[in-house]
Amino acid sequence: MKLQKLKKLIKESNNIVFFGGAGVSTESGIPDFRSAQGIHNSDSGFGYSPEEILSYSFFTKHPDIFYKFYKDKIIHRDAKPNPAHQTLAKLEQQGKLKAVITQNVDALHQKAGSKNVLELHGSIYRNHCLKCDKYHSLDYIIKARATPECQSCQGIIKPDVTLYEESLNMDIIEKAITYISKADMLIVGGTSLTVYPAAHLIEYYQGNKLVVINKHHTQYDWKAFLCINKGIGDVFKKVLDS
Template structure:
């Protein structure tokens, strides 16, 4: 079983989504906050936005959908979770077999030395934070607009999609590429596809099974039914 999650699963923990009528990109310009060029122009402004998100996420808790995915991993040896989210809530819920396509907000990276490490301090004592070795401004270890996905993570995700027997699509808009291509790849290779979302997406026509409603309610019900059917 392979799972692809998007912002919709964390929205039920109080983490704002990026798209839709109330999404963050409706209020902020991505090119001013989430590009290498924005960071080069004004690292303080970029970091103020990410510091705000870190503080918001630090108050959030994994919801029943996150917890159900952790239960799935514990029960299914072939389980893999692929996420577009950078909030770390899957790991806090107990998942360990996680492929992070877009990075993680709780890691920082030195652009000069290319070192990466975790930093869970909230609030950060200095903005922008600096590399303790060379003094360069650190950046969040996330994928910004115009940047490629981490090659190892993307390769792992594609291999899993090709091998999946069941592929769950949870809380994703289905429009962010290349992640949105993974369910299509799984479909081509014969996987059974299930979508959990509040509304239809461009991926909906591919699905064998569709669950509408809050994923914190629908995913636990699907998992319980799946276990009874084994």
């Protein structure tokens, strides 16, 4: 019944925006952060908590440890898009979906074919020297045996991934607010909606077709027109196959 409602809402809508979190990529084999098996609840192996390692201050003090953890836990270059990514790309191709707003840094939406993707927390595929701002590829980061250094100035390279203690890109935030505020349908999927300020963005939605798809309940379920407590990949696979 709920799946039929979702299909009907999508069919009737022409300005859909999707807001997603880590749960969108878990079905591609990428671990989330806050579940029992998530990164934050794992042993870093370095005597520091994962949250501490993924902070900007730790990166500046111990870039060697940061990169060992980052390469092992955050980079998943071989991960493939799942039905959630594929369905969203298809909806964009149909002209229904106007934007994907994601908290993920894996670029799986782009790999699936989505064009208009707003990456709130950056991307593992972009890396810049902190000294001269020169761009370096993900391959360059992976191949570096120790802390990656700039080829031009030997400065330390930082991934364009938002770490703890860093602010989000305000240009991306403003674009996300614009898309959400104009949407006739907002689909929120694979996120617990507990990470701020990103989670606050759905407050800008002014329509009456808010759909929340997540394995567990969220604090915004009461606002939703439709809640589906299942994995988003499973749900969207049925939408894609219909």
